[in-house]
Amino acid sequence: xxxKIMVVDDDKEITSYLTQLFKDNGYETVEANxxxxxxxxxxxxxxxxxxxxxxxPNEWGPRFYRKLTQNPELKKIPIIVISGLPSNQYAIQKAVxxxxxxxxxxxxxxxxxxxxx
Amino acid sequence: MKKxxxxxxxxxxxxxxxxxxxxxMARRYDAELLLFHVAGVPKKGFSYQEVSDVRSQEAVSVxxxxxxxxxxxxxxxxxxxxxxxxxxxxxxxxxxxHREILRVARGEDVxxxxxGAHSGDSSAVYSKGYPGSTLQRVAKAAKCPxxxxxxxxxxxxxxxxxxxxxxxxxxxxxxxFKYALSMAKEFDCEMTLFHALDITSKVLAQSxxxxxxxxxxxxxxxxxxxxxxxxxxxxxxVWEGNPYVEIVKIARERMADLIVLAHNTxxxxxxxxxxxxxxxxxxxxxxxxxxxxxxxxxx
Numbered sequence: 001x002x003x004k005i006m007v008v009d010d011d012k013e014i015t016s017y018l019t020q021l022f023k024d025n026g027y028e029t030v031e032a033n034x035x036x037x038x039x040x041x042x043x044x045x046x047x048x049x050x051x052x053x054x055x056x057p058n059e060w061g062p063r064f065y066r067k068l069t070q071n072p073e074l075k076k077i078p079i080i081v082i083s084g085l086p087s088n089q090y091a092i093q094k095a096v097x098x099x100x101x102x103x104x105x106x107x108x109x110x111x112x113x114x115x116x117x
Numbered sequence: 118m119k120k121x122x123x124x125x126x127x128x129x130x131x132x133x134x135x136x137x138x139x140x141x142m143a144r145r146y147d148a149e150l151l152l153f154h155v156a157g158v159p160k161k162g163f164s165y166q167e168v169s170d171v172r173s174q175e176a177v178s179v180x181x182x183x184x185x186x187x188x189x190x191x192x193x194x195x196x197x198x199x200x201x202x203x204x205x206x207x208x209x210x211x212x213x214x215h216r217e218i219l220r221v222a223r224g225e226d227v228x229x230x231x232x233g234a235h236s237g238d239s240s241a242v243y244s245k246g247y248p249g250s251t252l253q254r255v256a257k258a259a260k261c262p263x264x265x266x267x268x269x270x271x272x273x274x275x276x277x278x279x280x281x282x283x284x285x286x287x288x289x290x291x292x293x294f295k296y297a298l299s300m301a302k303e304f305d306c307e308m309t310l311f312h313a314l315d316i317t318s319k320v321l322a323q324s325x326x327x328x329x330x331x332x333x334x335x336x337x338x339x340x341x342x343x344x345x346x347x348x349x350x351x352x353x354x355v356w357e358g359n360p361y362v363e364i365v366k367i368a369r370e371r372m373a374d375l376i377v378l379a380h381n382t383x384x385x386x387x388x389x390x391x392x393x394x395x396x397x398x399x400x401x402x403x404x405x406x407x408x409x410x411x412x413x414x415x416x
Contacts, residue, residue, distance in 0.1 A: 055273070061275075062273050063275050087268065087270040
């Protein structure tokens with residue numbers, strides 16, 4: 001069964017680009033356009049990995065991650081931070097990686113494959 | 118929520134983190150934002166002023182054109198944030214920065230001052246070890262809480278959900294506690310009441326340390342528990358180590374988005390209390406905004 005990746009970003013172009021990239025590489029995908037929307041989706045879909053933006057209109061990435069870690073069923077889902085903010089590697093320090101936009105697709109896919117196969 | 122926020126900014130990258138938090142707070146909590154900039158220190162007073170320009174350091178005569186240019190520069194710097202900000206004013210002044218910040222804070226009766234730890238000197242001394250003199254002086258004299266956002270990464274909050282209140286049980290910590298509790302109630306946050314047992318330069322048996330931790334946890338519950346009222350979403354914790362390191366660590370561990378602590382806990386007179394070394398180091402190292410409170414006003 002294909003592994004599932006959840007893309008959380010308020011930029012529609014980024015979500016559609018990432019979704020297509022993951023689908024082309026054989027993964028299932030789900031999307032959320034904001035951290036608050038992502039809470040419901042993550043509980044329902046239980047993805048194997050999440051790519052997370054930091055700055056979003058309602059619920060920011062770090063706050064979403066904080067709530068995620070309070071749920072024992074979800075707290076071990078690996079996170080890849082993809083953000084344009086400077087110093088983004090410090091925002092979610094337990095993330096498996098932090099990439100800065102514009103990111104290298106090959107580097108991202110390498111991290112995804114290393115993390116969930 | 119705090120209704121009037123003063124963002125004291127140099128417009129340089131050193132204050133971008135503070136600006137991000139100030140704009141985000143104003144938007145999220147429907148507060149008025151005063152964007153305040155001191156354009157330079159006058160060389161001549163009264164009828165004719167000449168200031169050293171903040172960016173170029175050149176002597177410039179202050180007239181309407183110059184101030185309009187400075188305002189335009191600020192609008193350009195924060196163009197993206199200003200688009201989403203409905204309630205703001207840009208205020209400019211010339212003079213000594215700390216004095217002007219305090220003057221505006223007093224005149225406008227602001228509820229909070231937000232600023233970076235220093236003006237943007239990129240020397241390692243400032244970025245690693247010491248807050249700038251403007252922050253020192255503002256924090257010492259301000260009647261309202263002063264929020265400092267030193268690092269870019271400290272600005273990734275997007276609203277408050279967990280507040281760490283660090284105390285050494287001093288009298289000054291009482292105002293900080295009241296402020297932390299009112300914030301936690303207002304924003305429905307979790308709150309951690311924290312004390313760091315200072316074991317630096319001491320050699321203690323492990324059981325001694327653990328006995329102290331147990332008794333200090335009890336002291337935290339005894340001192341602050343009865344003051345929590347109907348607010349139940351809190352925990353107490355005591356860690357041993359170097360106090361500022363432990364405060365930064367527990368904030369990171371709990372993914373706190375705000376640290377509240379007293380400004381100086383040894384000096385009883387707030388007029389005399391310069392910023393304490395623990396607060397200085399927490400400000401420079403924390404991964405979230407830090408609020409210093411020393412006075413009962415505005416809490």
